[in-house]
Amino acid sequence: MFHIALFEPQVPPNTGNIIRLVANNGCSLHLIEPMAFDLEEKNLRRAGLDYHDLAKVFKYANYLEFVAAMKGRRILACTTKGNQPYDNMIYQPGDVLLFGSETSGLPAEILNSIDPDRRLRIPMMPNNRSLNLSNAAAIISYEAWRQQGFQGGK
Numbered sequence: 001m002f003h004i005a006l007f008e009p010q011v012p013p014n015t016g017n018i019i020r021l022v023a024n025n026g027c028s029l030h031l032i033e034p035m036a037f038d039l040e041e042k043n044l045r046r047a048g049l050d051y052h053d054l055a056k057v058f059k060y061a062n063y064l065e066f067v068a069a070m071k072g073r074r075i076l077a078c079t080t081k082g083n084q085p086y087d088n089m090i091y092q093p094g095d096v097l098l099f100g101s102e103t104s105g106l107p108a109e110i111l112n113s114i115d116p117d118r119r120l121r122i123p124m125m126p127n128n129r130s131l132n133l134s135n136a137a138a139i140i141s142y143e144a145w146r147q148q149g150f151q152g153g154k
Contacts, residue, residue: 001152002144003073003096004137005030005066007110010102012037017134023054026152027141030096031059032066063110070096077114078140079106080130082121089120091144102133 004027009015015031022029031039039057060066067075075096076089098114100106111119122131122139130136145153 001026001028001093002091002141003028003030003070003094004141005032005070005075005096005098006101006133007032007063007098007106008034008036008101009133010036011133014102014133018137019055019057021134021138021141022056025141025145027097027145028056028058030066030069031057032063033059033061074118075114077106077111077119078121078136079111079119080121080124081105081111082119083116084118084120086120086122086140087143089118089144091147093148095144097137097140097144099133099137105130 002025004018004022006015006018006029009031015035015037018029021027039059058069060069073094073096074092075098078086078097078099097120098106098110100110120140122136124131131139145151
């Protein structure tokens with residue numbers, strides 16, 4: 001299946017919503033610290049409802065630790081600075097969908113380390129900054145899963 005990674009998430013309800021998302025679409029969630037909250041925060045737990053026990057969630061002290069754990073997998077940067085529309089990508093099982101923080105996105109050094117063809121964007125109306133993080137994660141992860149025939153789902 002696929003992996004969703006959040007680089008330094010800042011908003012607990014977004015992460016809670018993504019915990020619920022991965023419990024339902026079979027992805028694993030990878031949280032790269034530092035985070036602006038802990039996993040026991042009330043807003044995060046409320047947004048994730050009772051799905052926390054159904055989700056596979058992993059934490060990493062920093063980006064380098066995360067990259068080492070993802071060795072051998074394609075990391076796809078999901079960013080408003082992406083070169084490729086997300087629906088043009090041919091996803092492969094095991095791909096990692098990397099999202100930046102809500103407040104600042106992915107830092108330039110991380111973006112620059114990822115091949116431009118692996119920087120995905122979701123089309124939006126002109127003059128808009130971005131979508132909500134949990135919405136973006138849902139859009140892209142469901143496209144990746146759709147391409148696999150929703151394998152394992154019902």
